[in-house]
Amino acid sequence: AYCYHGQTLLASDKCGEAIRSLQESEKFFAKAEALCKEYGETKGPGTTAKPSGHLFFRKLGNLIKNTLEKCQRENGFIYFQKVPAEAPQLELKANYGLVEPVPFEFPALNAHWTPETVAAFDLTKRPKDDAAKPKPDEEVKPLKEPDIKPQKDSGCQIS
Numbered sequence: 595a596y597c598y599h600g601q602t603l604l605a606s607d608k609c610g611e612a613i614r615s616l617q618e619s620e621k622f623f624a625k626a627e628a629l630c631k632e633y634g635e636t637k638g639p640g641t642t643a644k645p646s647g648h649l650f651f652r653k654l655g656n657l658i659k660n661t662l663e664k665c666q667r668e669n670g671f672i673y674f675q676k677v678p679a680e681a682p683q684l685e686l687k688a689n690y691g692l693v694e695p696v697p698f699e700f701p702a703l704n705a706h707w708t709p710e711t712v713a714a715f716d717l718t719k720r721p722k723d724d725a726a727k728p729k730p731d732e733e734v735k736p737l738k739e740p741d742i743k744p745q746k747d748s749g750c751q752i753s
Contacts, residue, residue, distance in 0.1 A: 595684055596622065597658045603682065604665055610675030611682045616662040618681040623658055627651075 596619035603612035630646035645651060669675055 595619075596681065597654065597661065599682065599684055600665065601661055604661070604668075607673070608675070609665055609669040609673040610677050613662065613665045613669060613677045614680070615682050616658060616665060617677075619658050620662060623655060627655070 596615045600612040600615035600619060603609075603615055627646055630644075630651065634644040634646060669677075
């Protein structure tokens, strides 16, 4: 998140804050890389997963490094902005690209659904005659299959 926030800050000409954001991103990436390597070396089920070798993880490392170098280069030539001591705050609430959720409300009960109506659906009061009578199995008559002979004259040609 800090990497992409740094790219956004660079695009809005806030190079000093972008550098600090990318430095923070580099710090978290190194911590995540150490955890991923430790996870890949553990014994037990799931050891075939190597998150540090995943394409996204490898691309993110290069993206952070290249963007940080670009920011430092441009800050030295163009912007001359100070790098703040604290990392910029991330906007945790997205304000674009997402739809507001509609709160779910149960519909009102119909007047026909009274406690007496609901009590009438008691399955313990069903007639027991239905379960006592087994249905006779109908005898399945065998069907004669048609005699299918291969046709040599289908009209297809191999050329």
